[in-house]
Amino acid sequence: MIRVLLRVVLALPLLGAGMGAVTSVAGSGPATPLCAQAASLHHVGIVVEHGDGQVIRRCVGFDTATATALAVLQASGLEVGISSYGGGLGAAVCQIDNEPATYPPGCFTASGSYWVLFVSRAGGAWATSDLGVSSETVAGGDGIGFRFDPQTGADPPPASPAGTCPASTPPPARTPAASVRPTAAPRASSSTPSAPPSRSAPTPPSATPTAGVLGVATPAASPGAIGSLRRPDSPPGINFGLLLAAVGSGGLLGLLAIRILGRRAV
């Protein structure tokens, strides 16, 4: 009897790991918008311009008075890779939306290209930032721009941030993580922009769809992706790793428990 109970108890971690993995996969269906704080007080628009000219726009909401550019970027739902300098010196952005595809631990590639940070205050013109991405703070109505600079030629700013964020609250959406209440608002599908009536005509940026079936697929049509400061979405490709890690650790813990309890029972 006790052995049966033991086996059931030991199977639970495996089950839990499996369920967590499954929901994380299922949750990120096609074209899932990000978590929306429907009552976000402030919004900041992000414009990301790749080296080949493709532009992605995001709108990020937060409740605090100001937020660092890095926080906003991380909340945007884009895939971000950073490298820290340690000791409170801050971090550098090495990779946005999978560009460059790989980067060395020191962040700067052999070609010398890197992501340049621009800030636009209250809808004004772009200005390069003197501070680092983790030190630069923005408030509601500001804009943040990233341009992948191939180090050739001049340093033009990215496309205008205007219109990236709607004037009023965009529709809330369901989270990819396995929590949160289902919302009444319709999901933004991949092809039709489901813009609320109050939204002004958005300029569809020629954004590259972020790769992958899973996770955030927000192709050109949905500019209204809103991120919460607390729950950034996991970019695609990583979910396989997470799944594997969850299953693996569940199995290892189960094995361990079997050995320890088996030794005690003997």
Add this chain to the structure above:
Amino acid sequence: MTPASGVSLTGLTYRYPGARTDALDIADLHIGDGVTLVTGASGSGKSSLLRVCNGLVPHFHGGTIGGSATVCGHDVLSTATRVLATKVGFVFQDPELQSVYPTVERDVAFGLENLAVAATAMPYRVADALERTGIAHLRGRAVSTLSGGERQRLALAGVLAMQPRVLVLDEPLSQLDEDGGRSVVTILGGLAATGTAVIIAEHRVDQLARLGGRVLAMEGGHVVDAGRRTAGRLVETVSSRTPSSPRARIAWELTGVATGPARTPLLEGVSLHGREGEVVALVGPNGGGKTTLLRTIAGLLAPFSGRVHREPGRVAFLPQNPMALLHRSSVAAEVLWTVRRDPPTDDVATLLAELGLADLATRDPRDLSTGERQRAAIAAVLAGRPRIALLDEPTRGMDDAARDALCRAIQRLRASGSSIVIATHDKNLTAALADYTVAVGGRTARALAPVAVA
């Protein structure tokens, strides 16, 4: 005897480095097949003679050597020990200081590795050696778990794996109890019967009596008697003994004692006592608890339960290797240090004279021969008038002179009223001195009937 086999010494002289006299001075000696027993007091040259056989003298110990020595056709003076090791196997006195590897199998193969024997041939030779010494059942065991007798047989196996023609053993039985000694002697008998020449140096000739063979008596580096021995002569001088008075005061007592060196008791329910002027002998196998019992009586080991009572007064404790204790600059200084808390007497000079150490009193103990050091250690530890004297295997490795000195020291202690307890394998000592014996083993200690006066 073919000339190519056996040991031949001609005009051989040898002196250790820094020594004042020659250790060996042999005009002509030939040792052939069969068993050869080499006897003699400490310092007579037994060990040196044995070590010539495989080249340890002179190659390991240095010193000056003259004359000629041939072993199995090789000239010892010019042949390396490594080569001689293929013909001559050597087993030493201490079972614990001969094993190199931690497992039985590996350790037996050590010699084969040194001889660069091919790895494919090794397992067969190892198995063969284990069979011949009767320890094939110990094959995968860890060496540290073996008893003294088993370890000595392991050393023998390690040597036999190298397939020598001559087997030399330097006091192989001195650290063993009776069972262990018997098992080794049985194997030696078998080996001698198959044609290996066996040369043994031993004090404890009683156990080797049944091997028969030739006896070489040595003294001062010379061979004094090379005749054939008649069967079973016991080398013993039994001192006369006066029984103690039955109403003497009890000097120590154990009541319902459970004791052991580790966390669980080795002995339980022990109730014994000893009176003044009485000698108690503890007998039993190694590991049975004799040392534990001695330490409990001495107060070095607290019992788990029961009561230990000792009359006030000094306790003298002679450990298994008393020579290790001597490090002061002279024998007299060691003796004086032991009795420094006692009231001054001229007992010290008498004691030294009794033990034949009067002219060695000012010498450094480390310069003395083994037998002299043993006597010096006995003098140092048993000096004065201790209330209780505890002796742990005192006759290990002792020659006759030292054993006589020990007997005299014990008699003196008894006469002055000490209560004496001796843990020993030596039957002759027990018969000579003990008033009654206690059998220690099987988790208990039982007093046996008193030893009858001879």
Add this chain to the structure above:
Amino acid sequence: MNPRALAAWSLSGITIALASGNPVYRALALLCAVNVLVALRRPEVSLRGLSIALVVAGLIAIAVTTLASHTGDHAFLVLPSAIPVLGGSLTVEAALFGASTGLGIAAAVLAAAPLSLVLTPNSLVDALPSALARTGAAIGTALNLIPGIARSATEIRDAQRMRGWRPRRVREWPDLAVPVVLTALEGSIALAEAMEARGYGSGARSHYSDLVWRWADVVVCVVAPAAAIAFVLLRVSGSIADWYPFPNVSLPPVNGVGVACCLALALPALVWRR
């Protein structure tokens, strides 16, 4: 269980544990190492001391990082800035980063632990390459002498105590130290003599190979280092990223291939039996 294969596994485990700053990989490596340790340790050793030591080390890492680094958005406590090093906000991010560091230390230590808790000291000496076989024999011999010396030290101490020796003044310590050292020396010389009598010396030597290579040993010896090398390559090329939770805590990035490399470390627990 081949000592050399186990040594190769340990090195691989240490490499993976220290190669990345990501707590996911570290945690996986730690779980694998714990599994191997529990499955294969010698029955008489207890893991309690080691576990306690690692927990303490982890707590220290968390405490040090939290108290010294004041970056991070979610502060749970703010100390007055007047205090020299510790003043400032104590943040959740710093605590988590300290925990990740502690995890890395624990994973590396547990990957190395089997070398002493699974193998006996002598079999580890056995695992040395053949060129060092003679050195290994000498070291093994020394290891064998130690219990005997310890025993004789106890005996000498007891005997000297009975003669009235009390370890009070420094001047009295030679009464114990000199006999013990002399006994140890004499024992070593006796053992050297025995070794020489069995032919130990310069010159060619063969090796009694009771080191058996079973298929399980070969598999572990190939897979574990391969996983470690793959992991390092992924790290160098950037596919495996460090985890830097500042200024805001976030989920660490996880790469599937990296996870597979870490899980490969659990192989000895599955294919080897004690």
